[in-house]
Structure formats: C-alpha cells, structure tokens
Amino acid sequence: MRFILLTVGAIALIGCRQDMHDQPRYRLNSASDFWSDGRAARPAVKGTVARGMLKTDAGLYTGKINGRDVLEFPFPITKEVLARGKDRFAIYCTPCHGLTGHGDGMIVTRGLKNPPSYHSEALREAAPGHIFDVITNGSGSMMSYGARIPVKDRWAIVAYIRVLQQSQNVKLAQLTTEEVEKVKASERPAAPEKKAAKKGGSH
Amino acid sequence: MYTGLGPRVRWLMSQIFSPSTNPLSKISIVAVALLAGGGGLALWEVNSSPFVSRANYPFEQPVPFSHKHHVAGLGLDCRYCHTTVERSAFAGMPATETCMSCHSMIWTNAPMLEPVRQSWATGKSLEWNRVHDLPGFVYFNHSIHVNKGVGCSECHGPVDQMPLMYQANTLYMTWCLECHRNPEMRVRPRDKVFDMKYKHPENQAELGAKLVAEYKIQKLTDCYTCHR
Incomplete structure (x- = not known):
C-alpha cells in the first residue's frame, strides 16, 4: 500500500516538471552564455556560401557591374512586380518618403527633416542601379534596408519608384485625347495624388 | 460466551464510531464529492489564469516599446519591423x-x-523578454498562417492598442484547436491580414467558407501538425 502511494506521488511530482516545455535547445534569437557575444545565432564564417546563395550576379545583388550602376533592371518588370513594389513601398518607404515620393512622409510631422523628393531632375535621371544601391546600403541619414527587404523586393520597389516618378511628370503631349479630356474635365488634375500624399503625411 | 480472545483483540472489535456520528458519515459523502469537484474547478481556474497562461499582463522590457504609439500613432506596418513574418516561421525581431x-x-x-x-x-x-513563449514541443510557423488569411490580431489581439506588449490569448492547445477545427470562423481576406482594425463581417461563416475554399485551407487537427 505504502509503495503504491509513493509511486503515485512520485509520478505526480514528475508531472509537474517542465522539461518538455523548456527544452535545452536554442531557438531563433535566443541568448547564450556559451558564446562571448551572448548570442546563440552564430555569424557565418567569412567566405561561407549557403547552398543556392552564391551571389555571382553582381548586377542583381549590388545594382552595380564593375563599380558602375546598372542601367537596366536585372529581370523583366511585369504588372505583378509593380504591384509587389507598390505593396513593399507602402510598408518600408512611405513612413519617410510619403505615398507619392515627395519626401513628405509621417516622420516630417514628428520633427525629422524631409528626405529628398524623387521628383527632382537628378533622381528622375538616376540609374535603377543607383536607387537599388541606396535602398541596399542606405544613404545620408537613411539606414540600410538590405537586411530587411529581400533582393527581388528591392528591385520591385525601384520599379515602383519609377512609376511614381512617371506619375508626377507626365507631359500633356504624352496623353491620349481621352486622357486629355479627363484632365481638362477636372479642375485640379493632380488632385487624387495630392490627396494620397496628404494621407501619408497625416499619420 | 467465548472469552478466549485477548484484550487487544477485544479492543479492535469494539465500535469505533458511536451512533451519534451517523449524520457525519452521510454529510461526508456529499462533502467529498463537493471538495473533489471544487478542487478540480479551482485547478482549472488557476490553469487558465494569467498566472499560468501569462495572458493579459504586460511584460517588463529593457525599453518600454509602445506598439500603440508606433502602429496606431505613427501608422507603421507590422512588417516594417517584423520583416520575415510572411516568409519564415519566425516573424522576426x-x-x-x-x-x-x-x-x-x-x-x-x-x-x-x-x-x-x-x-x-x-x-x-x-x-527583450519573450512575450509569446510557446512550449518547446510545439512547432509554429507564422508565414503559413499569414499567407492563408489569418490576421495578426486574430492571435495577438489589439496590438495597436498596447502601450506595452502583452499576450492577448492563452496560446493553449484548446485555443489553437478552436480555429484549426473551424478556420472559416477566423480567416479574412489576405489583403486584410495586417489590418489591425479589421472586424469580421456579419456573414463571416459565409465569407469564411468561401475563403477556406479559395485559399485551400485544410482543417489540420492531426497531432503531428504541431507536434513534430
């Protein structure tokens, strides 16, 4: 009798342990007291290349070939790529650059300086590789977004920036007669875009 | 009368309880049942309380980061910081x-x-102190949930209203299964996944069933779905 009670009691006590719950293994971003930097995640040894991650395509990964900004996109820009670019732009770029790229994002209302507008002559002329490089490595007070945005998404953003630049710099002569009629019909041609920009700034 | 028994045995054979204790024995039958039930209920309550589930109380952090300020106030998208939520198991810190x-x-x-x-x-x-701490024997993947139309707020609650992060749900298995059994009551259109203000429409059952079919959502309730 006494033996049964002890066994049941012991089993009950074992049931209270959390060994399975808190397993002695590292999870992503866990702390470790084994390594001097306190991190369980180890930086790759210099020169290590993960399978399928050999970045031989310099144009794709750096936006530069032989130190020069690439002038063409490394893959065809389809409607899907533009949609993806718009989506990613809204997440990562609008807080500072605003929805239309005028440099009037939310941060301006918080006391930060306006980032440069995309609609300057210099940036309209800039090579796609240059814009890609700025996103990847940062520029001025803009931090690098290379670690945050995967490479193809960065190119999609570059493509969408081109769309934005185009949207703010259309000559009347480039429009079809129908579109010209539309423009004439509305008193303020740029109204919808302006509205969008304001929305971005009022966050 | 046979008197061959010793005094010790005679004492053993005497009545232990007098007739006056009869009501007590009846009461004790009910009392034991009540105590067992009450004890069970108390254990259940403790187990589902924040003390054990860690739900609903904010965590101390090295920096008192406010999701409320950054999300509701400034309008930052979840993915501005949690960059890998759409493509990896881990949402990303x-x-x-x-x-x-x-x-x-x-x-x-x-x-x-x-x-x-x-x-x-x-x-x-x-x-940082981990707020959502799943047991080591649970496999969870953010990306599949997000890509199948499970919104952030579905599990994490109104994060855009949290000055300090807290766990809005118990994260118990029974809670997971509630949705794994009836996903049509919880899914939303993919473009609303990161919308913290999203409210399920009145015809959720109808819309949900449509989305479950469209997104090919399975009712995964096998043990090895999560325990692998």
Whole structure:
C-alpha cells in the first residue's frame, strides 16, 4: 500500500516538471552564455556560401557591374512586380518618403527633416542601379534596408519608384485625347495624388 | 460466551464510531464529492489564469516599446519591423538598426532609449523578454498562417492598442484547436491580414467558407501538425 502511494506521488511530482516545455535547445534569437557575444545565432564564417546563395550576379545583388550602376533592371518588370513594389513601398518607404515620393512622409510631422523628393531632375535621371544601391546600403541619414527587404523586393520597389516618378511628370503631349479630356474635365488634375500624399503625411 | 480472545483483540472489535456520528458519515459523502469537484474547478481556474497562461499582463522590457504609439500613432506596418513574418516561421525581431532608422535622428537624447543607443554603439543585442513563449514541443510557423488569411490580431489581439506588449490569448492547445477545427470562423481576406482594425463581417461563416475554399485551407487537427 505504502509503495503504491509513493509511486503515485512520485509520478505526480514528475508531472509537474517542465522539461518538455523548456527544452535545452536554442531557438531563433535566443541568448547564450556559451558564446562571448551572448548570442546563440552564430555569424557565418567569412567566405561561407549557403547552398543556392552564391551571389555571382553582381548586377542583381549590388545594382552595380564593375563599380558602375546598372542601367537596366536585372529581370523583366511585369504588372505583378509593380504591384509587389507598390505593396513593399507602402510598408518600408512611405513612413519617410510619403505615398507619392515627395519626401513628405509621417516622420516630417514628428520633427525629422524631409528626405529628398524623387521628383527632382537628378533622381528622375538616376540609374535603377543607383536607387537599388541606396535602398541596399542606405544613404545620408537613411539606414540600410538590405537586411530587411529581400533582393527581388528591392528591385520591385525601384520599379515602383519609377512609376511614381512617371506619375508626377507626365507631359500633356504624352496623353491620349481621352486622357486629355479627363484632365481638362477636372479642375485640379493632380488632385487624387495630392490627396494620397496628404494621407501619408497625416499619420 | 467465548472469552478466549485477548484484550487487544477485544479492543479492535469494539465500535469505533458511536451512533451519534451517523449524520457525519452521510454529510461526508456529499462533502467529498463537493471538495473533489471544487478542487478540480479551482485547478482549472488557476490553469487558465494569467498566472499560468501569462495572458493579459504586460511584460517588463529593457525599453518600454509602445506598439500603440508606433502602429496606431505613427501608422507603421507590422512588417516594417517584423520583416520575415510572411516568409519564415519566425516573424522576426527588428535589429537595432531598425530602431535607429528613426531614432538616430529623433529622441536622440531620450533616457528610455539609452539601451538602444548602447546596443548600436557596442553591437551587443538588446535583450527583450519573450512575450509569446510557446512550449518547446510545439512547432509554429507564422508565414503559413499569414499567407492563408489569418490576421495578426486574430492571435495577438489589439496590438495597436498596447502601450506595452502583452499576450492577448492563452496560446493553449484548446485555443489553437478552436480555429484549426473551424478556420472559416477566423480567416479574412489576405489583403486584410495586417489590418489591425479589421472586424469580421456579419456573414463571416459565409465569407469564411468561401475563403477556406479559395485559399485551400485544410482543417489540420492531426497531432503531428504541431507536434513534430
């Protein structure tokens, strides 16, 4: 009798342990007291290349070939790529650059300086590789977004920036007669875009 | 009368309880049942309380980061910081670089941001306290949920209203299964996944069933779905 009670009691006590719950293994971003930097995640040894991650395509990964900004996109820009670019732009770029790229994002209302507008002559002329490089490595007070945005998404953003630049710099002569009629019909041609920009700034 | 028994045996055979204890024995039958039930209920309550489930109380953090300010106030998208939520099991904790994207220019002297600046200067990680701590025997993948139309707020609650992060649900298996058995009551259109203000429409059952079919959502309730 006494033996049964002890066994049941012991089993009950074992049931209270959390060994399975808190397993002695590292999870992503866990702390470790084994390594001097306190991190369980180890930086790759210099020169290590993960399978399928050999970045031989310099144009794709750096936006530069032989130190020069690439002038063409490394893959065809389809409607899907533009949609993806718009989506990613809204997440990562609008807080500072605003929805239309005028440099009037939310941060301006918080006391930060306006980032440069995309609609300057210099940036309209800039090579796609240059814009890609700025996103990847940062520029001025803009931090690098290379670690945050995967490479193809960065190119999609570059493509969408081109769309934005185009949207703010259309000559009347480039429009079809129908579109010209539309423009004439509305008193303020740029109204919808302006509205969008304001929305971005009022966050 | 046979008197061959010794005094010790005679004592053993005497009545232990007098007739006056009869009501007690009847009461004790009911009392034992009540105590067992009450004890069970108490255990259940303790087990589903924040004390055990860790739900509904904010965690101390090295920097009192406010999701309310950054999401509802400033309009940042979840993915601005949790960059890998759509493509990996782990939603991703922002690197110090992400904080410094703005805080190298604004609130640069704020005392509460001192740990961030320290981390930036020394390269040492900020040590946040994990709020959503699943048991080691549970496999969970953010990306599949997000890509199948399960919104952030479905599990994490109104994060855009949390000055300090807390766990809005128990994360118990029974809670997981509630949705795994009836996903049509919880899914939303993919473009609303990151919408913190999203409310399920009145015809959720109808819309949900449509989305479950469209997104090919399975009712995964096998043990090995999560325990592998």
